[in-house]
Amino acid sequence: MKIAIFGAGGITRRAYLPILSAWPGIEIIGIYSRTQASIDKVRAEFHFDNGTTNPRELVEMKPDAAFVLTNDQTHFQFVKTLLKAGIDVFVEKPMAQNSKEVQILAQLAMKENKILMVGFNRRFALLYKKAKELFKGRKIQLAIIQKNRAKATHTNLYNNYLDDTIHQIDLMRFYCGNVVPLKTFYEQQGGKIVGAVSICGLCGGGVGVIMTSLEAGSWQESVTLHGENCTVEVAAFEKLTIKSQDHEQVFGTNRPGKWIPDMQERGFYGEIEHFFDCIISRQQPMTNAFDAMQTHQLIEKLVEAAGLKPNESPTNGWDNIPRWD
Numbered sequence: 001m002k003i004a005i006f007g008a009g010g011i012t013r014r015a016y017l018p019i020l021s022a023w024p025g026i027e028i029i030g031i032y033s034r035t036q037a038s039i040d041k042v043r044a045e046f047h048f049d050n051g052t053t054n055p056r057e058l059v060e061m062k063p064d065a066a067f068v069l070t071n072d073q074t075h076f077q078f079v080k081t082l083l084k085a086g087i088d089v090f091v092e093k094p095m096a097q098n099s100k101e102v103q104i105l106a107q108l109a110m111k112e113n114k115i116l117m118v119g120f121n122r123r124f125a126l127l128y129k130k131a132k133e134l135f136k137g138r139k140i141q142l143a144i145i146q147k148n149r150a151k152a153t154h155t156n157l158y159n160n161y162l163d164d165t166i167h168q169i170d171l172m173r174f175y176c177g178n179v180v181p182l183k184t185f186y187e188q189q190g191g192k193i194v195g196a197v198s199i200c201g202l203c204g205g206g207v208g209v210i211m212t213s214l215e216a217g218s219w220q221e222s223v224t225l226h227g228e229n230c231t232v233e234v235a236a237f238e239k240l241t242i243k244s245q246d247h248e249q250v251f252g253t254n255r256p257g258k259w260i261p262d263m264q265e266r267g268f269y270g271e272i273e274h275f276f277d278c279i280i281s282r283q284q285p286m287t288n289a290f291d292a293m294q295t296h297q298l299i300e301k302l303v304e305a306a307g308l309k310p311n312e313s314p315t316n317g318w319d320n321i322p323r324w325d
Helices: 009-022 036-046 053-062 072-084 099-112 125-135 157-163 166-176 268-281 289-304
Strands: 002-006 025-034 064-068 088-092 116-119 140-146 179-189 194-202 205-214 220-227 231-233 238-242 249-252
Touching: 002 009, 002 053, 009 036, 009 268, 025 036, 025 053, 053 072, 064 072, 064 268, 072 088, 072 099, 088 268, 099 116, 099 289, 116 268, 116 289, 125 166, 125 220, 125 231, 125 238, 140 166, 157 166, 157 194, 157 289, 166 179, 166 194, 166 205, 166 289, 179 289, 205 289
Parallel strands: 002 025, 002 064, 064 088, 088 116, 140 205
Antiparallel strands: 140 220, 179 194, 194 205, 220 231, 231 238, 238 249
16 A cells, blocks of 8 residues: 655654554655655655655655645645545544534545544553443443643643644543533633633533643643443553452553553554554544544534634645645
8 A cells, every 4th residue: 555644743753654664565655744854854764765845746646545744734735635636544633623624524535435534543542442441331420531731832722622632522522422511611821721621511411521731740641430330540651540449450551571562552553553444444434534523513612611712714824835736
């Protein structure tokens, strides 16, 4: 299978290229970046022959599939153009800048009969998957999902939820299904979001809480599920604890002599494998565009629950690269 990679930034070099360059039966026919310096860095590290600052060149090479790992604001235009060119697409989160754009891409993928998948790697992370298996058949009474960082970078809640907290919002759907946004509280200092809490109602009763702090001591993610006298806690991506009355069991990957690669623990290997399987079988991915649209809609409703209006205007990120659609 011939693939093209669009984007040569940190996520490409740290996660995707180490996996894809060693994947059996996969040929990377080229990589695109907006700058020649980024292309040169990737080519030197991974020994690629073909790199370009003109995205049209990769499309004309007729790859079977493409990985869109560019700046978030360019995802919509890249994906739209690739689908129209008859290419299956994997795109890093977020798929687009709002649910309306995601819906357009979903309908286009269906019209062109192409596979379109978004990279919600947490759904494929080993311990997050194990937590879902362990709670299967149980009613969740309380779900607490959080992500914390040590530095605030976003000037509004919508951008923070779309760019950074989107994984936790998607995990709320992953574990709890359709939820009803009730209220969002947020704090802003010096023109930047420093923390937020969103509360949701769960189907059949129960409460879901999504929390983020941008003034934490370090990066941290966790999921805690309570219900039917059972508690499952995941400290990403290292430990899972099951508590049931007087019994406690611990699963973990952070141990001496471990053999599971970090990218498998974090779900990158699993999501890539799922994408390739869907290309072969022509089955819809678990994280297809219609599913991603529901996560984007939830983001927008959570922001509205704070009394704010989501950003719905088109972005200008595409203006920074050559037009080729």
